[in-house]
Amino acid sequence: MAAAPVWSVDPRTGKQREQVAVEATPAEVDTAVRAAHEARGALADRAVRAAFLRTAADRLEAAREALVEAADAETALGPVRLTGELARTCYQLRAFAGIVDEGAFLDVVINHPDATATPPVPDLRRHKVPLGVVAVYSASNFPFAFSVPGGDTASALAAGCPVVVKAHPDHPALSELVAKVLRTAAAEHGIPAGVLGLVHGFDAGIELIKHPLITAAGFTGSVRGGRALFDAAAARPVPIPFHGEQGSLNPVVVTEAAAAERAEEIGAGLAGSMTMGVGQFCVKPGLVLAPQGEFGDRLIGSLMDAVSKVEAGVLLDHRMRDNFVAGVTERAKLPEVESPVTPGAGGEHTVGAGFLTVPAARLAEGGDHDLLLEECFGPVTVVARYTDDTEARAVLSRLPGNLTATVQLSAGEAAGEGLGVSILAELTPLAGRVLVNAWPTGVAVAPAQHHGGPYPATTSTSTSVGGTAIERWLRPVVYQNAPEALLPAELRDGNPLGLPRRFNGVLER
Structure with a gap:
């Protein structure tokens, strides 16, 4: 059976505009995930990641006119709103670049041995490492800020995690355009195009959450859709974190x-x-x-x-x-x-x-x-x-x-x-x-922001907006009694990378 076509539709008329793609087969989902997995090494250098995020923002801004036109044709949200949303998205990419440069998100903690403690403390050195390939499920109502280049993608890339995006069917043409821009930005820094995969189709979204190389997922959408994916993530042979934003009464x-x-x-x-x-x-x-x-x-x-x-x-x-x-x-x-x-x-x-x-x-x-x-x-x-x-x-x-x-x-x-x-x-x-004495519409992109809440608003305690959104895609690792020569640079006594850290109980900036 031939793969189903993916159409761009004008919501102002309900008429099809153009065929954009075809729904991804299981084999194509597998190819996208494996390409993302192979791209992990290209994100290992924090300086490269930060530069990539800034270049991505620059390239999106350079393509503003074409992107806003495509977004309006598929969403009817209007050029003024969409121009502002794109600006917010670019700001968010640059904000995460700054977080990557600073390095506090690595949460470095070093404890030297202390034989006088009860029980004795060995040499312990802790930091956070990226999980791996992240699946991102786009939202319909924010075609930039919560879609292909949005907060889930930006924070995952900042953490060092390649991304495979399941495009939203309400703006497939825009999704393809934005993915092309981001891949162009990646190429400027020697990062393979596979660092950002894009798949279309409902079944592709199910295949994506089940793929053994997917290590976590971010979702914005309905309670029904989010809960189905959450359950699928939990039912895997190796369950993975699922960070779903599922709507709210507010x-x-x-x-x-x-x-x-x-x-x-x-x-x-x-x-x-x-x-x-x-x-x-x-x-x-x-x-x-x-x-x-x-x-x-x-x-x-x-x-x-x-x-x-x-x-x-x-x-x-x-x-x-x-x-x-x-x-x-x-x-x-x-x-x-x-x-x-x-x-x-x-x-x-x-x-x-x-x-x-x-x-x-x-x-x-x-x-x-x-x-x-x-x-x-x-x-x-x-x-x-x-x-x-x-x-x-x-x-x-x-x-x-x-x-x-x-x-x-x-x-x-x-x-x-x-x-x-x-x-x-x-x-x-x-x-x-x-x-x-304020109104909830409008979610500022700021370090202190929290965009999440108790279930069913979200499936985790994390945020999808703000600096701490990066924490979703990291896990802590502790090295015990590891010789200095074998340690990652982030965990060496001399702090060659100049990272904020807690060293023997003292917070160092």
Whole structure:
């Protein structure tokens, strides 16, 4: 049987644009993984890795016009958004180059022998080494930042791990273009093209996670898809780490004091956050706990006004559009659920933004209304109106893990009065990033960033954004009583590489 063609599709019309490739066979997946495995040695030199990452950023920027045009044709996200996302992606590549140069990620620790300790301490020298070939599963909603050149790829290459990417079917043409750019950058530093493999097709993704030379995987997508791959990774004869980001409800709590102080501002801010990118951000606020009464009504009025002005938009593909329309329709039919601005089909190829309201008591008691506690991908949020703090806390107690959790506080609460401290403590177990008087959409690329959270938001405790994302692709190794002449340069007493390290209990910069 001939391999199935891979088509580039215009989400604005639903029509096929061009055939980009064919779905990879098991033999082709094997070839890609083995080529990546053979390229490991070319990444061994940290200086070469850092230079490669910087050159990759340079070459992506040089190809900006063609890449943004291709991305817009396949995603309908618009040139402005995509240009910004590409800039973020290049910044991320350079940031990891800086991390590689610094070397702190190697976590070097040296202990000289100490016969007086109980028990005695031998000569111990610890650092981290790359795992091997990493499988990366691209996301649909960020065709640069969470796709072929995105954070998983950048951090894996920075760690010294070659990558094989399973391309997302929503932007296959862009994936091929970007892979070509990255391979060109690799060649400039004598790195084989196999350091970045690219395969297409659902079955290829399954073959990839099962391949014995794959040592870890990074995934961004749905709970269903992520969990299936997570289970496959665990079921291998040699299980491997699977770092999956699987979506999130991203709850927001608006205190009564905050609503009294700035209801209109909060309503407008919520509207902007929930409709940003046509509601296709993994950190979109999907559930908002807002008070009943006058102040909550003012917030709802502001939200209605702002959301009503949002133009219909195109989702990333028609399957997502169909799922969104069906999902909001099903939710709106639940008892006591109202639609102040009705979300749903905005046209043949578009969707309209909207939001639903429901008494918080319905969510606290469970049953059919648990559907409202599941992510609905697209421009919609659910506002649960609570009568008192006990009711709001009852809803929070039923939430699964999330990427983010947000609280909108009054000035007094933010200064430590009333609920400020306690509500922050209640949100902390729910998410990897807790925000105060801000909105979760927008994930800064910074050393302190954490983009992850308790299951089902992610399948591990790691982050896919920020400097510590590199830790996913490393493992520690300790050498005991190894002669200096046999040690890696990173672990020698004289520190010939000038690495940050902890030497006999003292942190050296």
